[in-house]
Structures are given as structure tokens and as C-alpha cells.
Amino acid sequence: xxxxxxxxxxxxxxxxxxxxxxxxxxxxxxxxxxxxxxxxxxxxxxxxxxxxxxxxxxxxxxxxxxxxxxxxxxxxxxxxxxxxxxxxxxxxxxxxxxxxxxxxxxxxxxxxxxxxxxxxxxxxxxxxxxxxxxxxxxxxxxxxxxxxxxxxxxxxxxxxxxxxxxxxxxxxxxxxxxxxxxxxxxxxxxxxxxxxxxxxxxxxxxxxxxxxxxxxxxxxxxxxxxxxxxxxxxxxxxxxxxxxxxxxxxxxxxxxxxxxxxxxxxxxxxxxxxxxxx
Amino acid sequence: xxxxxxxxxxxxxxxxxxxxxxxxxxxxxxxxxxxxxxxxxxxxxxxxxxxxxxxxxxxxxxxxxxxxxxxxxxxxxxxxxxxxxxxxxxxxxxxxxxxxxxxxxxxxxxxxxxxxxxxxxxxxxxxxxxxxxxxxxxxxxxxxxxxxxxxxxxxxxxxxxxxxxxxx
Numbered sequence: 011x012x013x014x015x016x017x018x019x020x021x022x023x024x025x026x027x028x029x030x031x032x033x034x035x036x037x038x039x040x041x042x043x044x045x046x047x048x049x050x051x052x053x054x055x056x057x058x059x060x061x062x063x064x065x066x067x068x069x070x071x072x073x074x075x076x077x078x079x080x081x082x083x084x085x086x087x088x089x090x091x092x093x094x095x096x097x098x099x100x101x102x103x104x105x106x107x108x109x110x111x112x113x114x115x116x117x118x119x120x121x122x123x124x125x126x127x128x129x130x131x132x133x134x135x136x137x138x139x140x141x142x143x144x145x146x147x148x149x150x151x152x153x154x155x156x157x158x159x160x161x162x163x164x165x166x167x168x169x170x171x172x173x174x175x176x177x178x179x180x181x182x183x184x185x186x187x188x189x190x191x192x193x194x195x196x197x198x199x200x201x202x203x204x205x206x207x208x209x210x211x212x213x214x215x216x217x218x219x220x221x222x223x224x225x226x227x228x229x230x231x232x233x234x235x236x237x238x239x240x241x242x243x244x245x246x247x248x249x250x251x252x253x254x255x256x257x258x259x260x261x262x263x264x265x266x267x268x269x270x271x272x273x274x275x276x277x278x279x280x281x282x283x284x285x286x287x288x
Numbered sequence: 289x290x291x292x293x294x295x296x297x298x299x300x301x302x303x304x305x306x307x308x309x310x311x312x313x314x315x316x317x318x319x320x321x322x323x324x325x326x327x328x329x330x331x332x333x334x335x336x337x338x339x340x341x342x343x344x345x346x347x348x349x350x351x352x353x354x355x356x357x358x359x360x361x362x363x364x365x366x367x368x369x370x371x372x373x374x375x376x377x378x379x380x381x382x383x384x385x386x387x388x389x390x391x392x393x394x395x396x397x398x399x400x401x402x403x404x405x406x407x408x409x410x411x412x413x414x415x416x417x418x419x420x421x422x423x424x425x426x427x428x429x430x431x432x433x434x435x436x437x438x439x440x441x442x443x444x445x446x447x448x449x450x451x452x453x454x455x456x
Contacts, residue, residue: 069434070426077430080343084373151455160373167373169453171341173404174425 019225021158024091036220037158038092039110040227043215043261044149045085046111049101050269051142052079053276054115054135057124063132074175081168088160102277103284106265109273112211113257114204115142116269133196136186137204140179141241145211147176148236149227157225180244187245201245206254212237215261296328296363300335307357310349311429315389317350321381324372331365333358338377340450341430347371379450395432395445402449410446412437420444 021027027034055075062068086097094100115138120131150172153165186193212234214221222229234253242248258264304318304326317323317337325336335354339347351369358367379398382390387397391413399408411418417439424434425448432445 066424069424069428073426073430076345077341077343080341080345080430084342154455163373163376166453167342167376169455170376170378170404170450171343171430173453174448177405178425 019157023160024088024093027158028093032220033224034092036217036224036226037161038089038094039215039217040221041085041089041092041161042110044153045082045089045100046109047115047142047146047211048078048082048085050109050111050272051115051139052076052082053272054117054119055139057119057128058130058135061128061130070178074178077171078175081171084164084168088164091160098280102280106269106273107263109263109265109269110215110261111269112208112213112260113255113265113269114138114207114211114260116260116266116272117207117257118268118272131196131200133186133193133200136179136182137197137200140183140244141204141208142211143172143176143179144240144244145233145237147172148233148240152228152232153226156227161226183245201248205249205251206256208255209234209253210255210257210259210261212253213255213259213261215259293328296333296361297326299361299363300326300328300333300358303357303361304335304354307350307353310346310353312390312393312395314393315386317354319383319386319389321377321383321386322350324375328364331363333364333367335367335369336372337369338375338381339371339373340377342373343430346429376452377450378452379447382447390447395447396435398447398449402451404451404453408449410435412440412442413444413446414442415440 021030021033027037052075055071055078058068058075059072060068062071082101083097086100089095089100090097117134117138119135120129122129147169150165150169154162154169156162156165183197186197188194212230214227214230214233218230221227238253257266301318301323304323305316307317309315309317309320309322312320320340322337322340323335324338327334327336335358337350337354351371354369355367358364382397390397394413396410396413399410402408407422409418409420409422412420415437417437419438420435421438422433423436423443427434427445431448431450433448434443435446436443
């Protein structure tokens, strides 16, 4: 940036953002992370339909999942406004390599398959959703101060609904930990596993610096510090190890075959007739 | 004869008082506080609405219902409906009439003082008893919860309180 050059620090709408290619690049990257994270986790949630531990949980989990998918749609719409293409196309037609969601979120719910023998693991689900909702809360709170006004508004809107999601999973984590025995053991094991993979979720990817320079969101170090503090307040110290990203960096487009299968399953109906209005 | 814009505006608001939320029959989108702005230009109407929950799957249907209803007015040929996220919807936007209509539908209006993430309770919409219990914060739609009245022994629903989230 040349000295004396006027720096635009606030963008009211998509039209303004589109006039600054570097800004737009960092912005779309961040929006893809928000959208793709919600999208894949909502899909994993939808696979639990009818399988949750009890009927009330089935109602709650599916309601949270539907609303989370709504949040994904909301972020895809912001991308649509920026000229990235139709929101439905962004959700359904992008291959795994262009997805910016974190790898930990694409992990299958457990052994087996939804249509066959779904030996899903409730401990993984409780830990993953709790960790994710705490993370989403932190990221959204930081995004309310974004230089991109439509993102700040979106974050504020989603934050009015998000406390319900977070409170739900926090309750599960607390109750299962307090139950002791096998419940606590299985939860602790999944937490240690997550600790080795979750750093990818907390990161902002290859354009992190560009995002910070554009005042789109605070740095990933801030996200990590706040997330660790909040999670450990609820579950205690998880591990002496550093947070890891064993499964790779989803933010850089690295993914497992589990995402490929998920995307294929998810778009199966959509692909039967791409022009239909469902 | 030229009809003054204010007249047409009033007529549109009247129409909106009769367009119901498809998931809450008997409760209009106006009384739910979803109408933000009505603008009239010539024979065109532009309506800005505020969605309740982001993930509400009924938004497309609501937009269509509003468009169809408003275009029935002789003064309007074309009505455009847009959802705006600039002004977040809160349950405080529900009108007094809206609250009464909700109760008739077996849904309690949201509690008035609510801290995000905390537990809350409401009175029974049927017998007004405060002796109710929360069965499930999550209900048949994103905006509703399931409760039980210990006095009249009826299950009922309530609108989830949604308030502005204050970031520290």
C-alpha cells in the first residue's frame, strides 16, 4: 500500500467490495469457510435423523440441523451477491477440492452407513457439535465487527439463534461428563482425538493475513485463544499436547474421501434434475 | 384519477395484516413483526421484510404469499418482496394482536425478559397457569419450543425468545 493512498476500511455492500479485487478475494474465502463448515456439519447432523438417543433429542437435533443448514444458505447467498454464482450451485455443485470446510467436520459419524447399519457414535457427535458451536460463537462474535457490513449483519442475526444450539450441546457434554463411567470415558477419548484435529477448524487458511489486513475478522490466534478458554471452562483441561490438525488443512482444500462420499450422497436428489425447483 | 401514495400504502398494510405465516395459521406476517418497509412507486410495490429465523424454510412461501396478495390490489401491478438482514428480527416485534392470535393457536408468546442461552418459562396459553414445564426447547419449527402445563395437563408450544445478542 502506497503512503497517502486512501484506504477503504468499511464496505457497505457487495457492489463496493467487488470494486476491490484483493478485498473481495479475502472476503469470499472467509464466507466460504462459514458456509462450507455449516453445510457439512448440518449434513452429518441430518444423518442422525431417526437415530438419536431419544425422541426429544431427535426433534431438537433435527431442528438445530435444519437451522444450521439455513445458516449455510445465508452465507452462500452472501457469496451469490458477490458474483460467485447461484447459492444452490455453490452448495451442491462444488467438488471436494474447492470446499473450505475443516476436515474434522467431514469425519463420518461412526462405522456403518445410514441406509445399512448405522453404528454411529454419540460421543463423537456430542464432542464435535459442542466444540463446533463454541467455535462458531467465537468466530461470529468477531465477525460482528467485520469491515464488510453484510457479514457483520449476518453474524449478528445468526448470533441471535446460535445460543440455543450452543446451550443444547453444552448441556449434553456436561451431563455425560458428570455421569462418569463409560459415558465420561468415551467423551474424553473423543475430546483427545478432536484436540489432535481441531486446529484446522480454528484456522483461517492461506488468506488469513489478507483477511486481517482487510479488517474482515480478527486473527486466528484470537479465535484459538478464545475457543480454548471457553471449552476448557466447561470440560476442564483436555490435553498437554499442542492443538493439532492431523487430518490436514481443509481451509487449503485438503480433504478425505469421506467428504467426497458425503457430497455425492447429499447431492444425489439434486443431481437427478438440476433445473427442478424442489 | 390519481390515488395518493399514502392511501395505497395503507391498503397494502391492510393486506399484510391478512397474510398468515404458513406455519402459524391465523397469525399474520404483519403481527409477527416481519414487515419492515412498504414503498410504492407508480403501480409497483416494494416490500422489505425481516425473516424470523435464518433457517426458516417458509421464507420463500411467505414472499410468494405476500406478492400474490398485494398484486390483487387494483392499485398494484407488480410487487417485489425482499428479505433484509440489516434489522434483526426480535420477538419484541410481535404486536399485541399477534400475541393474542398466537395464544388462540395454542402457542404462547415469548417471555419478555430473556438472557440468551438461559432457561425461561411462559404461562399456559389455554388456562394462563404459570405452572408449566419445558419439555423441549426445540419444537416443530425453528421458532417454537414444546412445553407442558401442569395445571390443565395440556402440552403446548411457545415462541422461542429471540433478542439482540450483545457482543462484549
